[in-house]
Amino acid sequence: MRLFKFLRKFFFKPSFDIKIFSKKNLFEILKIVNKVGFSRFTVNEISFDLPDFKKVIVIAPHPDDEVIGAGGTIIKLIKKKCNVKIIYMTSGRLNEKEIREQELKRVCNKLGVKNHIIGGVANQKLFGSKIIAQIIEDFKPNVILMPFILDDNDDHRKTHLQFKAALKILPKANYKRKITVWSYQIYGPLIVNKVIDISDIISRKEALIKNYKSQFRSRDWAHYTSGMNAWNSRFLNKKKTKAWAECFFVQSIIEYENFFKDIFTNQSD
Numbered sequence: 001m002r003l004f005k006f007l008r009k010f011f012f013k014p015s016f017d018i019k020i021f022s023k024k025n026l027f028e029i030l031k032i033v034n035k036v037g038f039s040r041f042t043v044n045e046i047s048f049d050l051p052d053f054k055k056v057i058v059i060a061p062h063p064d065d066e067v068i069g070a071g072g073t074i075i076k077l078i079k080k081k082c083n084v085k086i087i088y089m090t091s092g093r094l095n096e097k098e099i100r101e102q103e104l105k106r107v108c109n110k111l112g113v114k115n116h117i118i119g120g121v122a123n124q125k126l127f128g129s130k131i132i133a134q135i136i137e138d139f140k141p142n143v144i145l146m147p148f149i150l151d152d153n154d155d156h157r158k159t160h161l162q163f164k165a166a167l168k169i170l171p172k173a174n175y176k177r178k179i180t181v182w183s184y185q186i187y188g189p190l191i192v193n194k195v196i197d198i199s200d201i202i203s204r205k206e207a208l209i210k211n212y213k214s215q216f217r218s219r220d221w222a223h224y225t226s227g228m229n230a231w232n233s234r235f236l237n238k239k240k241t242k243a244w245a246e247c248f249f250v251q252s253i254i255e256y257e258n259f260f261k262d263i264f265t266n267q268s269d
Ligand SMILES: [Zn+2]
Pocket: 061, 062, 065, 153, 155, 156
């Protein structure tokens, strides 16, 4: 087994592997997060509305992140006639590419997402920044949904490197300045300033997650997600009934770029 691991490392060296936290230890990262000054008791900027956006891009490092992190919100956006495009940064690992692409297509169909694009390979090569920049420039979204920058998964964090590089490529056009980034929650806690009540559609969200059958070999992701969304309902004023919510950290592009710079100090701007 050890020999296999060694050989695998030797022959399948990832072409895109950056130790993004190499110059910061966890304590320093926490100090940065603390600088934001978030507390659910001190931040009175939590909002609960879902505006009528015309165009939204969802960036999912792996097929299933989009529904786990923001499935309920995507359902609500589409109900409001929003044009949603999903960028899948990978279609999972190389050996599961085919099945996961079938699964994600089924999910897009059920969601009513007509536009999606599929990128690279998990743990190896994510979608490149040039393609992301081109998609943003062509589509001109109001909002970009993506996992939180400190989410506990390498591909999720690396997605931010590609996204930030894409922002650098984009011209400083007016539309770019109006974009807001909504970071969604997968593996870890999140700084929360936007809460979307999804109690009325939680069973639809669970059913969507169950389309990713290949992922259920490791965990029952529908169960985990509905638990996470139930816990998030502490932000809602529904103490006597069962409720579910998706949480986001919303930033303007400028706020996002400054936050990124603080976190990825070993990256050139
Ligand atoms: Zn993922």
